[in-house]
Amino acid sequence: MRITLVGSRHFGVTTLNMLREHGVPVVRIVVADGADRLASAAKAAGIDVVVQANPKLVVASEIAPETDLIITAHSHARVGQDALAAAKLGGIGYHPSLLPRHRGKAAVEWTIKEGDPIAGGTIYHLAERMDAGAIAAQDWCFVKKGETARELWERALAPLGLKLLADVIDYATVHKALPAKPQDEQFATSAPSLS
Template sequence: MRITLVGSRHFGVATFNMLREHGVEIARVVVHDGEDRLAAAARAAGIDVVVQADPTLVAATEIAPDADLIVTAHSHARISKGALAAAKLGGIGYHPSLLPRHRGIAAVEWTIKEGDPVAGGTIYHLADRMDAGAIAAQEWCFVRKGETARELWERALAPLGLKLLAQVIDFAKTHRTLPAIPQDEQFATKAPALS
């Protein structure tokens, strides 16, 4: 399975390492910043790195030829329709909430702000609308009293994301398809950036 990984920062590198451990070919890494630690990790491994021409959008030309799947890991760029069409299975991403709850850039922060006793993570199909694609995998965890967004992310949500991504990748390798359960729009909430 040939994967184009789009991402950044620590979670991008952790996803990069997990994918390599799961025996998939990372054909290309796409980053918004050529100096990002994910770009450095990919270059050190001899993997092609492309810096997005537009930091808010991944274009079809930036996806590796003959890619089976696009995986996003800490990317805030939209994946264009053309880019999704360039990969046989489209694309998936990890969102640190129980989608459709807390769609948006600050999901973990809104989990804490809303006082949610339960949090979770979702692997979802990349789609036109932000965080609105079908669910491929989902799992929940408790939120500890007094826990900050960063503490929740580091303790539970980042490790959960890697675990769920690995499960979906393994499923895709075996079945050459992805699970897809539509999100229930009546439960959708927004998680815009907090100032």
């Protein structure tokens, strides 16, 4: 299972570390910013790093040859259809909400803002529309009273994302396919940036 990892920041690095500990070959890292900590971690591990030509779009030429699966981890770039077609199984990402609820950049913040008693995470297929692809895996957690978005992310949602990614990769390794359940559009809500 050859992975191209598209991402950034702390969650990108923890995803890279989880994949390496899991024995999954990460053949390339794609970042929007060459100074990002994920790029530094990849270079230190001897992994090829490519900086996106357009920080908002990942294209096929930026995906490593013979990639089986593209994984996004804290990436706000859209992975183009040509890039998805360059990987045998396409691509998946982690979204810190129970999709289709809270699609968008500020899912955790909206979970807190709306007073949701339950939060969750979803591994979803990358698609043309943001956060709208089929669901590969999903799980939930309770939100503590008074918890901030950052506290919820660090306590529950980031670890949940790593676990769900590992589960989906294990499934794909065995079955040479990804689970896929369409999202129910009638329950879709958006979570645009609050700033």
